[in-house]
Amino acid sequence: MQLTLEFGGGLELLCESVKIHNVNVEPQNGADKLIMKDLLAWVRTNLIKERPEMFMKGDSVRPGVLVIVNDCDWELSGQLDTPLEEKDVVVFISTLHGG
Amino acid sequence: MEETDKKPKKAGARLCCICNQTRAALKRPKTFDQICKECFYKAFEEEIHRVIVNNQLFKPGERIAIGASGGKDSTVLAYILSELNRRHNYGLDLFLLSVDEGITGYRDDSLETVKRNELQYGLPLKIVSYKDLYGWTMDEIVKMIGLKNNCTFCGVFRRQALDRGAALLKVDKLATGHNADDIAETVLLNILRGDIARLSRCCSITTGEDGPIPRCKPFKYTYEKEIVMYAYFKGLDYFSTECIYSPNAYRGFAREFIKDLERIRPRAILDIIKSGEDFRIATTTKMPEQGTCERCGYISSQKWCKACVLLEGLNRGLPKLGIGRIRGVNNGRKKDINQISGAKSIESKQCGALDF
Numbered sequence: 001m002q003l004t005l006e007f008g009g010g011l012e013l014l015c016e017s018v019k020i021h022n023v024n025v026e027p028q029n030g031a032d033k034l035i036m037k038d039l040l041a042w043v044r045t046n047l048i049k050e051r052p053e054m055f056m057k058g059d060s061v062r063p064g065v066l067v068i069v070n071d072c073d074w075e076l077s078g079q080l081d082t083p084l085e086e087k088d089v090v091v092f093i094s095t096l097h098g099g
Numbered sequence: 100m101e102e103t104d105k106k107p108k109k110a111g112a113r114l115c116c117i118c119n120q121t122r123a124a125l126k127r128p129k130t131f132d133q134i135c136k137e138c139f140y141k142a143f144e145e146e147i148h149r150v151i152v153n154n155q156l157f158k159p160g161e162r163i164a165i166g167a168s169g170g171k172d173s174t175v176l177a178y179i180l181s182e183l184n185r186r187h188n189y190g191l192d193l194f195l196l197s198v199d200e201g202i203t204g205y206r207d208d209s210l211e212t213v214k215r216n217e218l219q220y221g222l223p224l225k226i227v228s229y230k231d232l233y234g235w236t237m238d239e240i241v242k243m244i245g246l247k248n249n250c251t252f253c254g255v256f257r258r259q260a261l262d263r264g265a266a267l268l269k270v271d272k273l274a275t276g277h278n279a280d281d282i283a284e285t286v287l288l289n290i291l292r293g294d295i296a297r298l299s300r301c302c303s304i305t306t307g308e309d310g311p312i313p314r315c316k317p318f319k320y321t322y323e324k325e326i327v328m329y330a331y332f333k334g335l336d337y338f339s340t341e342c343i344y345s346p347n348a349y350r351g352f353a354r355e356f357i358k359d360l361e362r363i364r365p366r367a368i369l370d371i372i373k374s375g376e377d378f379r380i381a382t383t384t385k386m387p388e389q390g391t392c393e394r395c396g397y398i399s400s401q402k403w404c405k406a407c408v409l410l411e412g413l414n415r416g417l418p419k420l421g422i423g424r425i426r427g428v429n430n431g432r433k434k435d436i437n438q439i440s441g442a443k444s445i446e447s448k449q450c451g452a453l454d455f
Contacts, residue, residue, distance in 0.1 A: 008331070008339070009171070009327065009339045010339045010340055010341060013340070062358075063355070063358035063359050063361065063362045064323075064354075064355075064358040066324060066327055066328065066331075068331070071124060071332075072122070072123070072124050072125070073124060073125035073126055073328070075125070075126040076113065076123055076124075076125065076126055076133055091331070093327055093331060094339070095171070095280075095323045095324060095326075095327045096354065096358070
């Protein structure tokens with residue numbers, strides 16, 4: 001399925017300074033739908049080119065990285081269990097920099 | 100199936116707990132409220148207004164400088180203060196004050212953001228540079244001293260530079276964008292360092308009231324998450340790159356610890372601040388006495404202020420002057436150095452981007 005992924009707050013530096021990525025990601029491990037947990041693993045393998053520890057900790061994003069799905073805080077949609085659908089827009093923003 | 104342009108998720112399609120009409124857009128860390136964008140803006144702005152009023156941060160007619168780095172916190176602060184000033188008739192003259200440390204590829208870029216903010220918010224901007232104030236850029240300092248202790252120089256110089264810039268602008272007060280996460284982190288760091296003087300100071304919403312230019316922190320109770328969400332939803336223009344020279348080691352650990360705690364229990368951030376506020380220092384604890392620097396007249400608990408000691412070191416080609424314990428300097432000079440700094444200098448502080 002087609003997704004738009006956006007990196008901000010300095011996270012774009014981990015993926016060759018490209019902020020917006022239009023990607024095609026299929027459900028992982030034979031599942032019938034894609035959830036955020038699998039998307040994060042996919043992003044780490046396919047988009048993050050350096051310092052993956054700035055983006056992830058364990059199987060989730062590093063604390064201090066905000067995730068916004070279709071303009072909505074992922075804490076409202078189930079975090080790692082958030083289901084993703086065709087044409088969803090997922091934004092990752094780091095808060096871990098100076099202000 | 101109907102498709103709207105903002106396809107709500109099933110789980111995320113809950114309505115705002117305030118207006119009960121619009122889809123909730125975020126979960127507030129302070130209250131766990133699920134709230135829509137418009138209600139969030141209102142609550143966020145109103146809370147900061149309450150903090151300003153309840154703590155009497157400003158008086159009508161005052162000239163206020165906003166310490167502006169171009170980063171998220173100071174950008175949101177500049178936006179909110181100009182908004183609240185208009186809405187609630189604070190009667191303030193607001194200015195943006197930026198420090199140019201002379202870091203190519205970092206500060207020059209972030210200053211471009213501040214220059215855009217100057218136009219966007221209609222606030223006059225003043226930039227003071229390390230080169231003008233001290234004769235050295237950070238690039239030149241790093242060339243001389245390397246990447247160890249450079250944050251000590253930068254932190255000490257920035258603190259004074261903001262005061263000097265504020266004096267040039269003839270402002271009554273300086274407002275900085277330090278948020279609740281920053282303050283919780285600093286409380287922990289001061290405990291870890293045994294720095295009792297800073298521990299008692301770092302939780303005050305206003306500091307330096309006995310000095311020439313008091314400083315205040317309107318975001319003292321504001322979560323970093325909400326500041327970033329606000330900036331994102333409002334599409335505010337801010338700059339976000341880590342300083343190219345910042346090793347950030349010790350503070351980095353404290354920051355990570357706070358963020359881990361926040362994930363489990365967001366309230367922890369406000370509780371750490373509360374602990375810092377309620378700390379009572381034993382009357383037997385010796386506190387440094389505040390005086391003035393014999394050389395430049397800046398506030399100092401030593402004969403010379405830290406900036407003058409560091410500057411003397413740079414200009415004499417002894418950049419280790421004033422850094423940590425006096426190591427690697429020969430005995431003959433040691434006496435000389437002790438005379439200059441007046442006493443043992445404090446342990447160097449990693450990345451001083453957050454000075455309290």
